[in-house]
Amino acid sequence: MKKIYLFFTFFFLYATFAQNSKISNSGLENIDEEIKKSKAYAASDPITATKKLQQLKEQCEKIHYTNGAMTSSMGLVLLYYNAGNYKKTIEESRFVEKYAKNLQAFDYVSDIYRMRSNAYREMGLIDECLAELKKSLINVEDIKAPNRRFYRKSLIYESYAGIYESKGDSKKHIFYRHRSIVSSYQMPENNPETINAKYQNLAYQFASLGLAYSNLKVNDSARYYFKKALKIHESDKYDIxxxxxxxxxxxxxxxxxxxxxxxxxxxxxxxxxxxxxxxxxxxxxxxxxxxxxxxxxxxxxxxxxxxxxxxxxxxxxxxxKSEKESMITPVKQIISDKEHENKTTIKNILIISALILFAAILMGWLFWRRKNRIIHGKYKDLIAKISEQQNEQKLELKNNVGNNQTKASITITDETIKALLLKLEKFENSKKYLRKDVNLTWLANNLSTNTKYLSEVIKVYRNHNFTSYINELRINYIIRKLYENPVYREYKITYLAEECGYATPRVFVNAFKQQTGFTPSYFVEQLKASE
Known part of the structure; x- marks a missing residue:
């Protein structure tokens, strides 16, 4: 009974919607009339109505008549639902939803969510049912015409009542029946279709409340609502x-x-x-x-x-016998619908993951290019510096003696400073810094001075502490070797580290990168590329 009741209530909805649509083309008017006729005899001959609406839907799609495609498809949704084919109901509802949203036909948007909710309820998927019904209630607020807005609200509350009735929650069941009644009373009685739809729903809600109170053994309330429903049915004012x-x-x-x-x-x-x-x-x-x-x-x-x-x-x-033959159908529909949802979810996840991956690759590539430009700039600067003559460096060192005397933080005579600078120059030229056992004490003894004086002179006149001073000498040495002698470019990093006094390749690579801004491997590659 509920299915037939739903069909006729939907028929009213789309008949009133069609009346408010303005169509200028006579051909489209004929299509609308055919759709209307097909819906009219759907109750008496659903098989013929289904075939006719399918043909009309295809025709509307071919000529891009979206309103006709939407209304004919909605008729199919109702027919599939009344026939118990809930899988087809849900599939067809997605087609209607697409067109309804594009046309901003909020009546249809709200109704299609409710129809899908009813299909899910019949299939036993209560969570999905409630989710769709919530969407329906949200979209109903966008319907401007009061009669259609309140009528749809009454039907949504009727669906909520049906859900809680099936769950055995009598309190919520009765609550939503009353909400449906309140919404029905808010409908203006401005035309016969509205009046009939209003009292059709009121009669149904009163009858349902009578049955609910009867099951609860509240007999006075049951009699009251049964009589109210019967009074509407027996009235000549309404075509129920x-x-x-x-x-x-x-x-x-x-x-x-x-x-x-x-x-x-x-x-x-x-x-x-x-x-x-x-x-x-x-x-x-x-x-x-x-x-x-x-x-x-x-x-x-x-x-x-x-x-x-x-x-x-x-x-x-x-x-x-009929129930046994069709028992397997809902199970197949549930599995099929879940598979469809899972495939859609997986597809969306893959698309989002691909976009994130693409963005990450793009960002990484841009960062790599920027980093490469910086490194290559440092490489060019280094090559320019290598071409400076060693005697110019000596001259600069000699001039620094007088200019930097005031920088010393401890008292050292000019003669001592000059003597130490000359010894440091001899040490640098002798390449004894390539020894692996070089340390501050060893160098101080070798230069016949103390560690305190030596550290201060290196700090003031070489702008380094002892460790970075030795690292600079060693790295500059190997850089010159690589730049001047192509044979060195064929050596492994292990050999190059030993060549310039480092105990391990890792320490060598770190020192090289700290001084130049790039690795020795990069320097060798660039030198080879410029040969």
């Missing part, structure tokens, strides 16, 4: 669907039977039976047969009880 009345009368018959009012139960069940024949609903018919059988037993009418007992058993067997 027959299937809703058959369901209501069946529920009322069961209520009276459960409360021992068997004559009332038979009266309402017989009325329900007449209305159900106009719009066949096997499960409602099964409930009607059971109520009549049970009530006739209690009133000792054996012939009538046997008659309805046979009808009940026969129909139950038929429905059970």
């Amino acid at each position: 669907y027959v299937n809703g009345r058959a369901t209501l009368l069946s529920d009322m018959a069961k209520f009276y039977n459960d409360n021992g009012e068997y004559h009332h139960a038979i009266l309402f069940a017989k009325k329900a039976e007449r209305f159900e024949k106009q719009t066949p609903m096997p499960y409602i018919r099964k409930d009607i047969y059971h109520t009549l059988f049970s009530s006739y037993v209690e009133t000792h009418k054996q012939d009538s009880s046997r008659y309805y007992s046979k009808l009940y058993v026969s129909l139950s067997d038929s429905l059970l």
Whole structure:
């Protein structure tokens, strides 16, 4: 019954939406009329309606008539849902969603999330169901027309109520039924379609509340809401669907039977039976047969009880067989839908990872280029310095004697300074700094001075401490060798380290890089490239 109720409520929604759309082309008007007709006979001949709407959808896509493609596709969503094909419902809903968002058709955006929620609920995926319903409620606020906005709100709250009813949460179930009723009352009664939709939903909510209170054994409330629903159904002011009345009368018959009012139960069940024949609903018919059988037993009418007992058993067997044949379908749909979601998630992760990787590679390449430019600049500066003559360096050292005397932090006579500088120059020319055992004490003894004087002179006149002074001499030595003698460029780093006095290649490489800004390997490569 709920499925048929949903179909007719959606039919109202899209009929009113079509009325508000302005189409200038007569060909498009014809397509809209065909879509409308297909939806109109969907309840009586769903197979033909489905084929026709599929054809209309394809036609609209070919001529790029997006509004027609959207409305015809929405009709297919409803047909698939009513047929119990929830996988197709979800697949088709994504098609509608795409067009609805592009057209800013917020009615459709909100409805498609709700339809997808209903499909997930039928498949037992409650978390996904609630997530889609939340989206539907958010998007409904963008609908400007009050009648459509409040009507859709009432249907969303009806869906929430259905979820909590299936979960057995009677408190939330009843709460959302009342929310649906409040939203329905807020609908303005400005045209017949709106009025019928409003009271159709009110009748359904009242009937559902009557059934809910009946299950809770709150009989006064159950009677109150059943009567309110029946009053709407029996009113000549509203054109309420027959299937809703058959369901209501069946529920009322069961209520009276459960409360021992068997004559009332038979009266309402017989009325329900007449209305159900106009719009066949096997499960409602099964409930009607059971109520009549049970009530006739209690009133000792054996012939009538046997008659309805046979009808009940026969129909139950038929429905059970049908259920067994279709039992595997929801499981396949769940697996298929989950696979689709997983593939989409994996695809998105791969795309994002590829973008991040590309950005990282690009940043690394830019950094490497910048670093290379800096290193190469240092290399060029070094090559320029190598060409300076050694005698110019000597002259500079001699001139520094007089200029730097005031820099000394300890008292050393000019004669002592000059003597030490001459000895340092001889030491540098002798290349004794290449010895691996060179240290401050050894050099002080070798130059016939003390470590204090020697450290101070090196600091003031060579602008280094002892270690960096020796490193500079050694690195400059090996740089000149590599620059002047191509044979050295063929040697391994281990040999070059030993050649200039280092105990290990690692210490040599660190000292070389600290002084020049690049490694000895880079220097050799650049020299080879310039040969």
